[in-house]
Amino acid sequence: MLNRNTIYAILIIFVGLLxxxxxxxxxxxxxxxxxxxxxxxxxxxxxxxxxxxxYPQVSYGGNTAGYIGxxxxxxxxxxxxxxxxxxxxxxxxxxxxxxxxxxGSAFFLYKLTRKYAGTTSGLIALLFYTFNPYIFFxxxxxxxxxxxxxxxxxxxxxxxxxxxxxxxWRFTLMxxxxxxxxxxxxxxxxxxxxxxxxxxxxxxxxxxxxxxxxFFATISILLTFLxxxxxxxxxxxxxxxxxxxxxxxxxxxxxxxxxxxxxxxYKKVFFSEVxxxxxxxxxxxxxxxxxxxxxxxxxxxxxxxxxLAILIYFFLAAKEVVWHTYYTIPIIVPASVFIGxxxxxxxxxxxxxxVTGIKKIILQAFFIVMVVLLPLIxxxxxxxxxKAKRLEKDYPVQxxxxxxxxxxxxxxxxxxxxxxxxxLLYYCNRRGWxxxxxxxxxxxxxxLRREGADYFVTTKLDVIDSSVIDYLKKxxxxxxxxxxxxxxxx
Numbered sequence: 001m002l003n004r005n006t007i008y009a010i011l012i013i014f015v016g017l018l019x020x021x022x023x024x025x026x027x028x029x030x031x032x033x034x035x036x037x038x039x040x041x042x043x044x045x046x047x048x049x050x051x052x053x054x055y056p057q058v059s060y061g062g063n064t065a066g067y068i069g070x071x072x073x074x075x076x077x078x079x080x081x082x083x084x085x086x087x088x089x090x091x092x093x094x095x096x097x098x099x100x101x102x103x104g105s106a107f108f109l110y111k112l113t114r115k116y117a118g119t120t121s122g123l124i125a126l127l128f129y130t131f132n133p134y135i136f137f138x139x140x141x142x143x144x145x146x147x148x149x150x151x152x153x154x155x156x157x158x159x160x161x162x163x164x165x166x167x168x169w170r171f172t173l174m175x176x177x178x179x180x181x182x183x184x185x186x187x188x189x190x191x192x193x194x195x196x197x198x199x200x201x202x203x204x205x206x207x208x209x210x211x212x213x214x215f216f217a218t219i220s221i222l223l224t225f226l227x228x229x230x231x232x233x234x235x236x237x238x239x240x241x242x243x244x245x246x247x248x249x250x251x252x253x254x255x256x257x258x259x260x261x262x263x264x265x266y267k268k269v270f271f272s273e274v275x276x277x278x279x280x281x282x283x284x285x286x287x288x289x290x291x292x293x294x295x296x297x298x299x300x301x302x303x304x305x306x307x308l309a310i311l312i313y314f315f316l317a318a319k320e321v322v323w324h325t326y327y328t329i330p331i332i333v334p335a336s337v338f339i340g341x342x343x344x345x346x347x348x349x350x351x352x353x354x355v356t357g358i359k360k361i362i363l364q365a366f367f368i369v370m371v372v373l374l375p376l377i378x379x380x381x382x383x384x385x386x387k388a389k390r391l392e393k394d395y396p397v398q399x400x401x402x403x404x405x406x407x408x409x410x411x412x413x414x415x416x417x418x419x420x421x422x423x424l425l426y427y428c429n430r431r432g433w434x435x436x437x438x439x440x441x442x443x444x445x446x447x448l449r450r451e452g453a454d455y456f457v458t459t460k461l462d463v464i465d466s467s468v469i470d471y472l473k474k475x476x477x478x479x480x481x482x483x484x485x486x487x488x489x490x
Contacts, residue, residue, distance in 0.1 A: 042077040043080040044426075051082075064238075097147075099140050109126060112157045120340075138326050155178045269322065274328055415432055
C-alpha cells in the first residue's frame with residue numbers, strides 16, 4: 001500500500017510526463033538541433049544498416065560508411081532503433097525514450113531527497129526538477145541527457161542504500177547503473193566522489209580491503225575503459241569520422257586551465273547558464289540559501305560531495321561546458337535537493353533563530369516571493385520555448401529535406417549546406433557531406449561533386465555568396481528554389 005506522499009510524488013511525475021507529450025511529433029530542430037539530429041542519425045543507421053551497437057554510424061561521412069569513433073556508448077539511440085523495429089521510424093519515439101528516462105530520474109531524485117532531507121523537501125525538489133525549464137526541454141529532446149541523469153541518480157540512490165543495508169540486489173543495481181552512467185556520458189565518472197565519501201564514512205580507510213567495492217569499481221570502470229578503447233579504434237577504420245578525442249591533456253591543459261583563468265568563463269557558466277537558465281534566478285537564490293542552511297549538517301555531506309563532483313566536472317570539461325548549454329544541466333539535480341530543503345525549512349529556521357518583528361516579516365515575504373516566482377518564471381520559459389513561432393525559421397530544413405528524400409535515389413549523396421551540422425542530411429534521409437554556409441564556395445561544391453555528390457541543398461540563402469547560387473542555377477538543374485531554400489541536382 002502506497003503512502004500519501006508517495007502518491008503525491010507519482011502524481012507530480014505523471015503530470016510532468018503528460019506535459020512533455022505535448023507536440024511530441026515536433027521536428028527535432030530546436031536548440032541543440034545539431035546534437036539531436038546527430039543522435040537520431042545514429043539511431044536510424046542502426047535500424048537501416050544492422051543493429052550493431054559496437055559500430056555506430058552517422059550520415060555525414062560522405063561516400064564512406066560513416067563510422068563514428070571517440071564517442072560515448074550509444075545505448076540511447078540503440079534503444080530507439082529497437083523501437084523503430086517495432087513501430088517504424090518516428091522521431092517521437094526518441095523523445096518518448098527520453099521522457100521515460102526523465103520519469104525514472106525524477107522518481108529516484110524524490111527517494112534520494114526524502115532520505116537525506118525529509119519528505120516535504122523531497123516533494124518540493126521533485127516539483128522544481130519536474131517543471132524546471134531546462135530539464136523540461138532536454139528531457140524530451142532526442143539526445144542522451146535524460147538517460148544520463150536517470151542512470152546517475154539511480155546509481156547514487158542504490159549505492160547509498162547498499163552502504164546502509166547491503167544486499168546483492170542493491171549491489172547489482174548500483175553496479176549496473178554506474179556502468180551505464182559512465183558509458184552514456186563519461187563525465188559522470190566524477191560522481192565517484194560522493195560514493196567515495198560514503199565508503200570513507202562507513203569503512204574509514206578499511207574500504208580498501210572491501211572486495212565488493214573493488215568488484216564494483218572494476219566492473220564499472222573496466223567496461224567503460226574497454227568501450228572507449230574500442231571507440232578510439234573505430235577512428236582508425238578507413239573512412240571513419242573522429243569525434244572529440246578523449247584526451248586528458250586536450251581538455252585539462254589546452255582548455256580547462258586556460259578557460260578557468262578567464263573571468264568570462266565564470267560569467268558564462270555560473271551566471272548565464274547555471275543561475276539564469278538552469279535555476280531561473282529565484283531557484284538560484286534558494287539554491288544558495290539551501291547550501292548555507294546545510295553546511296554544518298553531516299547528514300547532507302553526500303549531497304554536498306555530489307554538488308562538488310559536478311563542479312569538478314565543469315572545470316575538467318570546461319570547453320564543452322562553455323560551448324554546449326546542456327552540459328550544465330546535471331547541476332540542476334542536486335540543486336533541486338537544496339532548493340527543496342531551503343523552501344521546506346525556511347520558516348522553521350526563522351523560528352529557531354528567534355527572528356521577530358519587522359525582520360521576520362521581511363524574511364517571510366522574501367521566501368514567499370521566491371516560491372511564487374519559481375512556477376511563474378518556469379511557466380514563462382517553458383511555454384516560450386514551445387511556441388510554434390520559435391521553430392518557424394527551422395521548418396525549411398524539414399521541408400527541403402522531405403523534397404530531397406522523395407526526389408533522390410536511395411544511394412544518392414547530398415551536400416547539406418547549413419552551419420556544418422547534420423540537420424539537412426538527416427531530413428534528406430541520405431548520406432553525404434555537411435558544409436558550413438559561411439565558407440560555401442564553387443570550388444568546394446565541385447570538389448565534392450567529383451567525389452560523388454548528387455545534390456546540393458541549403459536553407460541559408462542569405463548567408464551564402466550570391467555568386468555561388470547563381471553558378472549552381474546556371475550550370476545545374478534546380479529542383480526547387482524558394483526564398484527559404486534551394487535544391488540543386490548536380
